[in-house]
Amino acid sequence: MIEGHPSVPNISNGAAVGATQKEKIMFNTKEDEEQVLHSLIELNKSFTDLEIEVRTAFDEKEASDPKLLINLTRWIEAYMNWNDKLTNASLNETFKIIQPFYDFIDCNLIVDVSEKFLKGVTFGDEEKLNIVSELQNHKKKADTFRFSTNVAHLHKSLMEIYQEHIPDLTNMPHIIIKLQNPWYVELLLKEQIDSDVQNKDGVTALMVASANGHYEVVKLLLEWKADPTIKSNEGHTALFYAKTEEISVLLQQVDDAISVSSCTSSVLSLVM
Secondary structure (H helix, E strand, O other), X not given: OOOOOOOOOOOOOHHHHOOOHHHHOOOOOHHHHHHHHHHHHHXXXXXXXHHHHHHHHHXXXXXXXXXXXXXXXXXXXXXXXXXXXXXXXXXXXXXXXXXXXXXXOOOHHXXXXXXXXXXXXXXXXXXXXXXXXXHHHHHHHHHHHHOOHXXXXXXXXXXXXXXXXXXXXXXXXXXXXXXXXXXXXXXXXXXXXXXXXXXXXXXXXXHHHHHOOOHHHHHHHHHOOOOOOOOOXXXXXXXXXXXXXXXXXXXXXXXXXXXXXXXXXXXHHHXX
16 A cells, blocks of 8 residues: 555555665665655745846836747747747746746746846845845755755666666656655656556555655645546555545645636537
C-alpha cells in the first residue's frame, strides 16, 4: 500500500520503481539534500520579493508612460519569437502569459525584461536598491546553485533514470513522487515525461502525490495537465486517495470544472 493510505497499492518503495540502486540515488548524503533544500527555499523567497518589486515598478511606469505596454509586449514577442500572442494584452495579462517561462532558478527572461525597461529604477525605504542589479545578483546565485556539485549529481542521477525508461515510462511518475519537491518534479516534467502513465495497479503519479499529502506536487501535476479522472484498478481516482482536506478541495474543484466542461460539450453536440 502507498504510505499514508491503506487503500492504494504500494508503489512508493524501491521494488515498485525498479530493482536497481540507481533509481534510489538522489543525493550523496542527507546533509547535501538539506543544503540543496535550504538553498531552494532562500532563492525562492528572495526572488518572490524581487518579483513583487518588478511588478510594482512596471505598474508605476505604465501609469506615467502610455507607450510602455506596447513597447513591452512587442519586445517580449520578439524575444520569445511569438506572433501576436500578446496582442491587446493588459500588463497583468502579459505577466500571466510569460510567467511559465521563468522561475526563481531560471530567471533569464525577467532579468532581461528588467534590464531593458527598468534601468535606474530603485526600491526600498531606507536603503535604495537598484532592481536590475539585485536581479542580476540573484541570477548569479541561482546559476551558482544550478551548477553546484550537489545539483549536478542530482541532475545526473535523474537523467540516468529518465534515459533508462525511455522505452518504458511506467515507473517514471513514481520516481518523481519520491522526490517530494515540486522543483524536482518540474525538472522531469519539462523533459516531457507522461505524468498520466499508470503502473500495473493502475496508479498514477497524481494518486501517489495525493495519498502522500504532497499538495504542491499535486498542484504542479495538475498544472501540467495530469488527468484527475483516471481510475486505478480498484476504481478510484486521485480524489479518493487524498490525504488532506486541502488536496481534496483542490481535486474536487478540478473534477467539478471537468464535469462542467464535459456537460457543456455534450449539450453543444446535441444542438449542433
